[in-house]
Amino acid sequence: MSIIDTKLWTALVTPLQENGDLHLDDLRSLVRKQEEAGNGVLVLGSTGEGLAMGLEDKKQVVQAVSELDTETPIMVGVGGFNHQKQVEWIEFCQQYDVDAFLLVTPLYAKPGPKGQVEWFKTLLEASDKPCMLYNVPSRTGVKMEPLVLKELADHPNFVAVKEASGSVEDYQNYRKSAKDIAFFSGDDGMLPFFAMAGCEGLVSVVSNVWPQATHRYVEWCLDGRGPELLPLWQECSDVLFSSPNPIPAKVLLKEKGWISAATLRPPLTGDEVEDLSLLKNADNLIENWYNENILNK
Structure with a gap:
């Protein structure tokens, strides 16, 4: 299954034990939940705290998910500022499935x-896998230039863009620069708008905690039904971003019993979540929507 065929990619959290070590059993369990929902999995992105992980931990994550007997497509995050290290990381990951x-x-x-x-x-040329370019100026400090898309649109490994500028205008400008490249929303709450402008799908944070419901949300948005979902999903996704990502997601996953601990790598801490009732209420709202509109139909 190609990047484009997978309409929902979950930017997966990286479960940790109380002492901060990786919890690979929890990681495997989360991948299975995404598999059941029909979602792709992105590991070691910003939601997966990729930049806070040491190289050996990152290697263990890739090894663990690639060794699962699963049909779930796996994407690996490549990000930083040391160019040679990114090339070496790509070369390491390509040894695995x-x-x-x-x-x-x-x-x-x-x-x-x-x-x-x-x-x-140079990163595209180092890869023998399809690649999604990621524009997220709020985290990197710089906006991806349209020239990037124009110059690289014909590269065989460049197949998609994750657009997370939060601007429909920027999205439309990028589309003009690379008309044959697939675009994915990088913001859960922006999907209804990007879907109307022709995007292919979503790279999601909220699908960590609502994998089945978010899968349906994406389907409805791509079918033109996004506006009717916007109030509910905007309210609930805002709660998941009420503290720096992935703090609320990990806290709620722990509350749901899907991971053993809500541990994060410094400088992030679960202490930022002061009112757990907001997360529980959002969880109930999405569960009720899913039950009423999907399960009971």
């Missing part, structure tokens, strides 16, 4: 258009 890479705009340095083109081009 992974399906795609998410290539993030370089962090901190704020490169110009030509620097961005060179960064992405």
